[in-house]
Amino acid sequence: MNKLTGFIKISSDQDSLPSADIVFVHGLGGDARSTWHPKEKQDDDDFWPVWLGNDQLGLNIWSFGYNAKATNWKSNSSMPLFDQASNLLDCLDSRDLGKRPLVFITHSLGGLLVKKMLRSANDYDNYKGIIEQTKGIVFLGTPHTGSDLADVIDKIRIVTRTTVSVEELKAHAPQLRELNQWYTQNAPRLGIDTKVYYETQPLKGILVVDEDSANPGIAGVKPVAMPDDHISISKPKSPDSELYLSVKKFIKECLKTPGWLYNINGIEVKKNGQN
8 A cells, every 4th residue: 555545643642541533634636744744745744743743732643645646536546535435434443533532634625525424424323433523623725615616626626637536526516515514514513613724825826715615604613714825725834833823722622622531442531541
């Protein structure tokens, strides 16, 4: 398997009882590391998944990688985007993620993948823990709504040079809108907090995801403008950057949510190890 595909552990909490798992999910044209790296270096650990792991928040940090490059889509060597949702769900389940609080950090169409994964998990009792323990999702430049969803997908095709996957998504545009309706109606009920950021700078002359497209339509959730383009929005340059500090605060708030107790071998455990 490619070292950038599958479920990759970026860092582990040194405590025997980490408080939560953070899972990064990239979009089309990205991968498990370069999507999040300001210099797009695969062998350099100076990027924000590692910063989160080093900030003594008691977190395990993961990144889900899948074949999303243009060359892979053209040669039909990777699964269509939404088929990846079942793969992500299986990766979470096989590693027992869902026994501690979960927070997802997603970029672009990776956000749609996570919503699809949650929708699927909600339909099966054996994935109940994943639904119950998902406390928050960060959406970075993710298109959620609007009749022009196919146009947004076309813009993503231009800036990421993907092909086959785009046609698949355009063909499923009605299902994508229905998926967002499901998330909008169910995220508050399920106790899933939502944080949304959108770009304000064009990439190759194109503003891919604007405020309207980024808005999932959840009461109380206001999309936050960032001075970035569609690619750089997922690549904070330092631990002092606005995005990093904002997401870190969001994660802390998610973990303060009532019901953050997690389960180990059938026993509910608090962060301090008392049951």
